[in-house]
Amino acid sequence: MIRRFAVITVLWFVVALPCAESARGPGTLDDLKNLEIICYVPAWLPAGIKVKRVQVSYDEPGPNEGGGRYHLYNIDYTNKRNQTFSIDSAREGIGDRNLLDTDDSEDAEISSPLGRMFIIYTPKGKEGRKTEIKSNWTSDANMIREKAKDPLVHPILGRYHGFSATGITVTEFEKIIQSLKPIR
Numbered sequence: 519m520i521r522r523f524a525v526i527t528v529l530w531f532v533v534a535l536p537c538a539e540s541a542r543g544p545g546t547l548d549d550l551k552n553l554e555i556i557c558y559v560p561a562w563l564p565a566g567i568k569v570k571r572v573q574v575s576y577d578e579p580g581p582n583e584g585g586g587r588y589h590l591y592n593i594d595y596t597n598k599r600n601q602t603f604s605i606d607s608a609r610e611g612i613g614d615r616n617l618l619d620t621d622d623s624e625d626a627e628i629s630s631p632l633g634r635m636f637i638i639y640t641p642k643g644k645e646g647r648k649t650e651i652k653s654n655w656t657s658d659a660n661m662i663r664e665k666a667k668d669p670l671v672h673p674i675l676g677r678y679h680g681f682s683a684t685g686i687t688v689t690e691f692e693k694i695i696q697s698l699k700p701i702r
Contacts, residue, residue, distance in 0.1 A: 545572055550701045553589045555677050556658045558605060558632075562697035564690050566597035577609045583672050590677070601685035603694055607677040612655050615680045626688070630695045632656040632679065637691070644688055651691045653681040 547569060550557040571594045576587040588609050595603040623640040639651040657665070661676025683691050 547572055547593070547701065549574065550591055550593075553591065555589050555591075555607070555675050556660055557591050557607075557701045558658075558679055558698045559593065559701045560595075560603070560694045560697045561699050562693055563595060563603060564597070564601060564686055564694075566599065567595045567601055567603060568597065570594045570596045580610075580672060588674070599685065601683075603683045603686070603691075604681070606680045606682070608655065608680070609673055609677060612678050612680075615652050615654055615682075618650060618652070628692050628695060630656065631698050632658065635681075635695065637688075639688055639691075647685055647687055648691075649684065651683040651686070651688065653695070655680050 547559060550559075550572065553574065571592075573592045575590045575592070577590055579586055579588070590607045590609060591605075592607070593605045618638055618640050620640050622642055623638055624642040625636060625638040628635050628637060633656065635656055636654045637651055639648045641649060655678035658677050658679060661673055661678060664671055664673045664676040681691075681695060683694070686694075
């Protein structure tokens, strides 16, 4: 009985604890600096918006990719006035983010450090705070480079980045997007 308990305890420390740690993510922006992928952060945010959560997860390899884990990240920013901004990354299997289930939405195109970016927001009209703003997925430089070599390749370092916000104006969203910089 004691021997079985000891074996289970050792297995928990060797297998379960590291998995639980990696699933939780690092928790800070500084931890993103250690990732091999490009992680974007805004240099400008509306007053009071601060980091709420940073999470690192992994995309497991597909059946024909061999071994390895591929980093993904997510950053959520918020303030006391319920204004938010978030960044999501994806490696593959992405759907269209640029959809809203409302008749009162409008789309636009903005420029960004990542190139042309398509956004959708609600309610319609350029003025005023928006209930929701979403960008479509945008490729980073690594993704563009990897897909240029082979459009069917599974990306190694390339990522798609999606940006979302609530409670801010389109002008503020565009200013945040214009301020995006790689964290390293």
